[in-house]
Every structure is written in C-alpha cells, then in structure tokens.
Amino acid sequence: xxxxxxxxxxxxxxxxxxxxxxxxxxxxxxxxxxxxxxxxxxxxxxxxxxxxxxxxxxxxxxxxxxxxxxxxxxxxxxxxxxxxxxxxx
Numbered sequence: 001x002x003x004x005x006x007x008x009x010x011x012x013x014x015x016x017x018x019x020x021x022x023x024x025x026x027x028x029x030x031x032x033x034x035x036x037x038x039x040x041x042x043x044x045x046x047x048x049x050x051x052x053x054x055x056x057x058x059x060x061x062x063x064x065x066x067x068x069x070x071x072x073x074x075x076x077x078x079x080x081x082x083x084x085x086x087x088x089x
Contacts (some may be wrong), residue, residue: 001078003032003047004057010069012042017067018087021060028056031082035089046085047078 008017013036021034021044030048037043044060046053061068 001047001080002050002053003045003076003078004053004073005076006044006046006057006071006073007037008042008044008064008068008071009040011067012064013040015067017042017064020064022085022087024059024063025056025085028052028059030056030085032085033082033088034085035087047080047082 018034018036025032025046028048029052030046032044032046034042034044046056048056057073061071
C-alpha cells in the first residue's frame with residue numbers, strides 16, 4: 001500500500017473540484033481525502049495499491065485538467081488510517 005499527497009494549483013477552488021474528486025474516488029479502490037488550502041491550492045491524499053492510486057490520479061488529472069495548472073506529488077508508505085474517501089474542511 002502506498003500514499004500519495006498531491007497539491008494541485010490553478011483554478012481548483014470554487015469549481016466543484018473536491019466534489020468531483022470524491023465522485024471519481026467512488027469508482028476506484030482508494031481511500032483518503034481532498035481539501036482546500038488557504039493559499040488557493042487543493043490537497044489530495046490518497047492511499048491504496050500502487051496501480052489503484054495511479055489509475056485514480058490519472059482519472060482526476062484527465063477529468064479536471066481544465067482547472068489544473070500544476071501538481072506537486074510526494075509518495076510515502078500507506079498508513080491505513082482512512083476508511084473511505086471524503087472532503088475535509
């Protein structure tokens with residue numbers, strides 16, 4: 001299991017980015033959260049098997065590409081702390 005933390009920049013707040021990300025997660029075997037950051041970026045933390053995380057992030061990038069100008073990702077070992085995928089405030 002891996003964890004990826006991705007910080008998306010661009011027009012990612014106020015456009016349904018978090019809601020859309022949660023809808024995408026329903027179709028993937030991943031857990032984690034998505035939340036707005038005070039600096040205008042969105043933070044996405046996702047855990048799962050490497051192939052599932054990659055597939056999920058590829059889908060997020062494809063479906064929300066009009067809003068994303070940049071993405072910074074970091075990988076670490078999964079912790080198993082999440083029971084689902086949701087929006088955090």
